[in-house]
Amino acid sequence: MNWEQIKDFILDHKQYFLVGLVVIGIVLWTHQGSSQNDTATEFTEEQHSAQKETPAKETANEVSSKQDPEPAKAKSVTCDISGAVKHQGVYTLKSSARLQELIEAAGGTTNNAELKQVNRALILQDQDKVHIPYRGEKIKANEIVTSVSGSSAATPADGTSSTTSAADATDHAKVNLNTADAQGLQKLNGIGEKKAEQIIAYRQKNGSFKKIEDLKQVSGIGDKTFAALKDQLAV
CATH class of the missing domain: 1.10.150.320 (Photosystem II 12 kDa extrinsic protein)
Known part of the structure; x- marks a missing residue:
């Protein structure tokens, strides 16, 4: 079949070709519309999911912001020292100060101080009462530093009971x-x-x-x- 025969065949059956082209166009148009709808549906679902997650995150942030802040630690301690120091009295030191710092604030110890049972590395608490013993003074190790509650802040050196x-x-x-x-x-x-x-x-x-x-x-x-x-x- 040559080109002239093909041309004559198309002209004789052109109505069928037109119908076929219309059908193909309808099929393509329908498929394109379906794809757009699917894309729109997916976008709507993602947007809805994001809207549901946002309040949950905001709620978590609100709960975190409403938590009570940690109480501020005291920046200083005030203690009373007496006994074998040069200047007995009440002194205010920085928080977590040690007994040695309190002794230095009181001018140091006197010549007749007995430091054998004194734990100068002890960390002081606010309102502690400290007594540095004199040489020969009868005092237990757990009586050298007493807290405001009346309890001892040191352990007896001889291991005896505090009862x-x-x-x-x-x-x-x-x-x-x-x-x-x-x-x-x-x-x-x-x-x-x-x-x-x-x-x-x-x-x-x-x-x-x-x-x-x-x-x-x-x-x-x-x-x-x-x-x-x-x-x-x-x-």
Whole structure:
């Protein structure tokens, strides 16, 4: 079949070719519309999913922002130190300061200080009460540093129990001539501020009292004064 025969065949059957082209066009147009709908559906589903996730993230952020902040740590500690230091008193140091820093703030120890049982590396707590013992002073290691709650901040060096016996309880009710500060000494009958300072000065110069009768060696305290307060004394 040559070209002339093909041309005549097409012209004779052109109505069939036109119908075929129309059908093919309809099929292509329908397929293209279906693809666009699928794409639009996928986009809508993704958008809807993103909208559902956004509130969840926002809620998590809101919960995180509403959490209470951690309490701020104290930036300083204030402690009271007495005993064998050059300047007894109350000092404020930076947080987590050690006992050695408090001793240095108080001018250092005196020549008659007994440091064998003192843990100078101890980290201080706010309102700790510290007593540096004098040489020969009878004091337990767990009595050197006392917290505001009254509990000991150090462990006894000899490993003894901190449980207080009835006899110890009686002694604690008395004023210890070797450990009491000026205010504590003024609790004694007939001892004012001046005599309390004299007792402390004697203690710093001569060391701790060996027995309560040694109090009579302090200027201004005679037999009559001693007799009036001996039942309140301990060493």
